[in-house]
Amino acid sequence: MAERRESIHGQWSGRWAFILAATGSAVGLGNIWKFPYITGENGGGAFVLVYLLCIAIIGIPIMVAEVMLGRRGRRSPINTMRHLAFEERASRFWQYLGWAGVVAGFLILSYYAVIAGWAVAYIFRTASGAFTGATADGVSSIFSELIADPERLLAWHTIFMVITLVVVARGVRSGLEVAVRYLMPTLFVILLVLVGYAMNTGHFAEGVSFLFSPDFHALFYQLDKNGVEQLTSEPVLIALGHAFFTLSLGMGAIMVYGSYLPKGTSIIKTSVVIAAMDTLVALLAGLAIFPIVFANGLEASSGPGLIFQTLPIAFGHMPAGSFFGSLFFVLLAFAAWSSAISLIEPAVAWLVENHGFSRISATSWIGLGTWLLGIGTIFSFNIWSGEEYQLFGKTFFDLLDYLTANIMLPLGGLLIAVFAGWQMRRTACQDELGINDGLIFRGWYFLLRYISPVAVVIVFLNAIGLLTF
Numbered sequence: 001m002a003e004r005r006e007s008i009h010g011q012w013s014g015r016w017a018f019i020l021a022a023t024g025s026a027v028g029l030g031n032i033w034k035f036p037y038i039t040g041e042n043g044g045g046a047f048v049l050v051y052l053l054c055i056a057i058i059g060i061p062i063m064v065a066e067v068m069l070g071r072r073g074r075r076s077p078i079n080t081m082r083h084l085a086f087e088e089r090a091s092r093f094w095q096y097l098g099w100a101g102v103v104a105g106f107l108i109l110s111y112y113a114v115i116a117g118w119a120v121a122y123i124f125r126t127a128s129g130a131f132t133g134a135t136a137d138g139v140s141s142i143f144s145e146l147i148a149d150p151e152r153l154l155a156w157h158t159i160f161m162v163i164t165l166v167v168v169a170r171g172v173r174s175g176l177e178v179a180v181r182y183l184m185p186t187l188f189v190i191l192l193v194l195v196g197y198a199m200n201t202g203h204f205a206e207g208v209s210f211l212f213s214p215d216f217h218a219l220f221y222q223l224d225k226n227g228v229e230q231l232t233s234e235p236v237l238i239a240l241g242h243a244f245f246t247l248s249l250g251m252g253a254i255m256v257y258g259s260y261l262p263k264g265t266s267i268i269k270t271s272v273v274i275a276a277m278d279t280l281v282a283l284l285a286g287l288a289i290f291p292i293v294f295a296n297g298l299e300a301s302s303g304p305g306l307i308f309q310t311l312p313i314a315f316g317h318m319p320a321g322s323f324f325g326s327l328f329f330v331l332l333a334f335a336a337w338s339s340a341i342s343l344i345e346p347a348v349a350w351l352v353e354n355h356g357f358s359r360i361s362a363t364s365w366i367g368l369g370t371w372l373l374g375i376g377t378i379f380s381f382n383i384w385s386g387e388e389y390q391l392f393g394k395t396f397f398d399l400l401d402y403l404t405a406n407i408m409l410p411l412g413g414l415l416i417a418v419f420a421g422w423q424m425r426r427t428a429c430q431d432e433l434g435i436n437d438g439l440i441f442r443g444w445y446f447l448l449r450y451i452s453p454v455a456v457v458i459v460f461l462n463a464i465g466l467l468t469f
C-alpha cells in the first residue's frame with residue numbers, strides 16, 4: 001500500500017485550491033491598506049525597491065521552505081515542527097517555533113480584525129452616498145469621526161470577528177475556495193478601474209515616480225519628533241517585516257496550508273505564482289492611491305488612515321462611484337477575511353489535534369481572546385492615543401504591529417530557513433520538493449542557507465543599533 005501522509009484536517013482538492021487559499025491568505029489588508037501607508041511614511045521609491053528585493057531573495061525562498069515543512073509534517077505547525085525535529089534528529093526545542101507562530105497569529109489577528117472592521121464600515125458609508133462629491137477635507141473628517149468613536153469601532157470589529165469565526169469553525173475548505181476563486185479576480189479588476197481613475201487625476205506621473213524612483217535620502221533620513229532629520233535604518237527593517245507580513249510568512253499560516261497540499265504539486269512554481277500575485281496587488285494599490293494623494297494635496301505620510309482618506313475621493317467623483325466604492329470595500333473586507341482565517345488556523349488545528357477540542361469550541365475560545373485583545377487596538381485610536389498611554393512613542397496598536405510584523409515574523413522566518421537549510425537532510429528537501437539536485441534546487445538552497453538568514457540577521461542587528469554602516 002502506498003504511504004498515506006495526509007493531514008487529519010483534510011486536503012485541498014488540488015494545486016489550484018492551494019494557490020487560491022494561499023493567495024487568499026497573502027493578499028489582504030497588508031497589500032491594500034498597509035503597503036501604501038508604510039511606503040508613504042518611508043519616502044517612496046527606495047523603500048519599494050528594498051521591499052521588492054526582500055520579497056525576491058528572502059520571501060520566496062522562505063515561502064518554499066515553509067510550504068515544504070508543512071507538507072512534510074502534515075500537522076499543525078507545533079506538531080509539524082515536533083515531528084520533523086524528531087525525524088531529523090534535531091532538538092525538541094524546534095517545536096517552540098510552532099508555538100511562536102501561534103502567538104504571532106493571535107496577536108496579529110487582534111488588530112487585523114479592527115482594521116478590517118473599518119473596511120466593513122466603509123461598505124455602508126460608501127453605499128449611502130456619503131462621499132458623493134466630497135472634498136478631501138470632508139473625506140478626512142468622516143474618517144476621523146469613525147476612529148474617534150470606540151463604540152462604533154467595537155461594533156465593526158465584533159461583526160468582522162464573528163464572520164471570520166463562523167467560517168473557521170466550519171472548516172477551512174468549505175467556503176474559502178469558492179470565495180477566493182471569484183472574489184480575488186474581481187478585486188483585481190476594481191483595482192484596475194481605480195488605477196484608470198488615478199491616470200486621469202493629472203498627477204499619475206508624480207505617483208509613479210514616487211513609487212518607482214528610488215530616493216535613498218528619503219529612506220535613510222527621517223524627521224524626528226522635533227522635525228530634525230535623523231539617520232535611521234529602521235525603514236529597512238520595516239520593508240523586511242512587511243515582506244514577511246504580506247506573504248503571510250514566519251508564523252505557520254503558510255505551513256498549515258502546506259500541510260493540506262497533496263503530494264506531487266510543485267512547491268517552487270506555486271510559491272513564485274503566489275508571491276507574484278501578491279506583489280502585483282500591492283503595486284496596483286500604490287498606483288491607485290498616490291496620484292490621488294498628490295492631486296488633492298494630501299500627505300503621503302499620513303499613516304494608517306491613508307486609503308480611507310484617499311480612495312473615497314475617487315469614489316465620490318467617478319460615475320457610479322457609490323456602487324464601485326461599496327463593491328471595493330466589500331472585496332477588501334473579503335480579502336481581509338481570507339487572510340484572517342489563516343491567522344487563526346494554526347492555533348485551531350493545534351487545539352483540535354492535541355487537546356481534543358471540537359473545531360467549534362477551539363475557534364470560539366481563540367476568537368474570544370483575540371476579540372478582547374482587539375479592544376486595546378480600538379482604544380489606540382481614541383482614548384489611549386495620548387502620549388501618556390504610549391511606550392517608546394508608540395501606541396498599543398503600533399507596538400503590536402511592530403512586535404509582530406518587524407520582529408516575530410522575520411525571526412520565525414529566520415528559524416524556518418535555519419531548520420530547512422541546516423537541520424533537514426538535503427535529500428529530504430529534494431524528496432519533498434520533488435526535484436533533483438539541479439540548478440533550481442541549488443539556487444534555492446543557497447538563498448535559503450546563506451542569503452536569507454544572513455540578510456535577516458544583518459537587518460536586525462542594524463535596527464537595534466549593533467551594526468552601523
Ligand code: PFF
Pocket residue numbers: 025026027028029030031105108244245246247248249251252253254339340342343
Ligand atoms: N498576508 C496578510 C496581508 O497581507 O494582509 C496578513 C497575514 C496573514 C500575515 C496571515 C500573516 C499571516 F500569517
